[in-house]
Amino acid sequence: MDSKHYYNPDGEEILDEKLYGGAPTGFVDFNRSKYRWDSTIYDLMNANTWFPSEVNTSAEKKNFEALTDNEQAIYKMTFAQLSFNDSAQEEYLSDFRRLANNRLVKAVLSLQIMQEVNHSKSYATLLDACGNSEEVFNLYKHDEVLNRKNRRIAEQFARYIDGGSADKMLLSAMASVNLEGIYFLLGFSYIYALGDKVPGARDMIKFIARDELNTHLPLFVNIFKTLRKENDIGTATIDAVYEMIRDAVEIELDYGKYLLKRYPIMGLTEELMEKTVYNYANDRLNRIGLDPVFPDSSTTYLQKLVTKHLEMNEIRGNFFESNISNYAKSSINLDDF
């Protein structure tokens, strides 16, 4: 690596650093942000900081054992898949970060990497309390459909990660929009559907979901939109974005329907899953500035469960009042800075 990668006194001014391409001087200066969203999301990520040890898991084993056989299977298969998502995301982010030029955006990605590791730690803490950590982390070896979902997510991550153009970086960012915005969602909603029966798992998922949906997804929505704004992105690339989200919907429903068929639990149906995933996919398309293409339906029960647990009122300190006045509003919109 050239030393200019670390310090380049003749490099571009901080405020001129684009997201893709360029030669930054090498400073991370939070007082000079080219984009407002980067430092705002960084502050919100920090305000949301939590640790797995804060979640009470002392009754998890007893609670888990009181679940029906199908509920236990859903619990295990959900954590087996979600834990893969976070493990893969940490590694992907470390690679994606190299495609970025703007130092402040890279700094925000560094914090996101730390949070994904924290999520991995939380699964280990929870499953250790539950007494089935080894079994759950090894399920991929025995279940072909779980293995298939993980493999397809990994393939999406790998496809454009070598970069080389703004278009490829945009497509690589789309893999993360899918991960943060689609691949977690049925899993989150299953745990919320079990709800009070497993409060340890529910509370752990609540913290993880807030990170994924309140900050990580907005971060990648902004990365996507900024890349589009700063570069002449081809229509073939946008076609490929649509193909990626169609794949994501298929990947999420493939695993969801499989679990439902094998381990039916009260209140879940195929139709409900489809409506939920289509609604999320349309929302993600809207947010990255593209037209929704999936059948539209009213907000589902599963979506309402996820939204209910996203409320930030338990956030530490007085972040919304004291730090950034915009957040005092009831809904947070980090997508449009």
Ligand SMILES: [Fe+2]
């Ligand atoms: Fe995560």
Ligand SMILES: [Fe+2]
């Ligand atoms: Fe994430």
